[in-house]
Amino acid sequence: MSPERRRVLDQLRLRQVLEESKLTPAERLRRMDELNALVAKLAPRGPSRSDEPRELFILGRRTRLERYGRAS
Amino acid sequence: MTLLPALGACERLLAEWGRPCAVVGGLAFVARVRVRATDDLDFAVAVPPGEQPAFLELCARHRFAFGEVDRAMFLEAGLLRATAPSGALVDFMIADDALYAQVVARARPVDFGGVELPAATVEDLLLMKLDAHRLLDLDDAIAIKDAFGPQLDLAYLYASAEKLGLRARLETLLGPF
Numbered sequence: 001m002s003p004e005r006r007r008v009l010d011q012l013r014l015r016q017v018l019e020e021s022k023l024t025p026a027e028r029l030r031r032m033d034e035l036n037a038l039v040a041k042l043a044p045r046g047p048s049r050s051d052e053p054r055e056l057f058i059l060g061r062r063t064r065l066e067r068y069g070r071a072s
Numbered sequence: 073m074t075l076l077p078a079l080g081a082c083e084r085l086l087a088e089w090g091r092p093c094a095v096v097g098g099l100a101f102v103a104r105v106r107v108r109a110t111d112d113l114d115f116a117v118a119v120p121p122g123e124q125p126a127f128l129e130l131c132a133r134h135r136f137a138f139g140e141v142d143r144a145m146f147l148e149a150g151l152l153r154a155t156a157p158s159g160a161l162v163d164f165m166i167a168d169d170a171l172y173a174q175v176v177a178r179a180r181p182v183d184f185g186g187v188e189l190p191a192a193t194v195e196d197l198l199l200m201k202l203d204a205h206r207l208l209d210l211d212d213a214i215a216i217k218d219a220f221g222p223q224l225d226l227a228y229l230y231a232s233a234e235k236l237g238l239r240a241r242l243e244t245l246l247g248p249f
Binding site for chain 2: 014016017018020021023024025026028029030031032033035036037039054057058060061064065067068069070071
């Protein structure tokens with residue numbers, strides 16, 4: 001990708017982020033639901049509960065407990 | 073699967089639980105920052121030691137479905153992957169490490185369109201993103217910087233990042249402070 005094309009895409013992304021950040025939470029969530037429906041239509045979920053394995057969560061929590069300590 | 077109808081059931085469950093909690097993950101990011109897809113609802117919940125069975129019983133009474141593997145996972149590792157009555161997927165994570173406990177303590181109410189729930193602040197979302205550090209998290213972190221850079225509570229962010237060992241990652245994103 002050329003630097004000019006990259007710069008234009010970055011500008012478009014930034015504009016979209018700024019516009020969406022000014023919406024109300026409820027409006028962002030409504031749009032999220034529309035987007036989720038579109039994603040589900042184009043790429044239906046498989047039978048698995050999540051793409052992220054449980055082991056990854058266990059490791060993340062263990063790491064946080066070791067690194068940050070248990071909440072007092 | 074639309075996620076929003078499940079929020080009312082979550083609100084009723086967590087109100088009865090009566091302990092601090094926060095919407096986190098993709099839903100909190102959308103509520104606070106920008107639109108993106110997410111396939112489940114994530115909650116960090118204060119569950120004191122020994123009270124996991126009570127929380128599981130409450131979830132079952134509110135018709136959140138989970139299996140024996142999910143029950144064991146919650147008791148062992150603090151993550152309950154349940155299915156809300158509406159069919160939406162919901163993750164409840166015990167907020168027992170210092171970062172998650174801080175996130176829950178500082179969460180502020182957000183109107184999710186008729187349902188009000190506490191959600192992680194933008195600063196705490198950023199810290200969680202820097203902690204998780206997957207590609208999606210980095211993309212979210214950049215969006216937080218783009219949308220809220222000048223408004224971020226930098227004193228809180230840098231003090232927390234220092235305490236949590238995340239200062240280098242924060243400086244890479246926001247520069248020195």
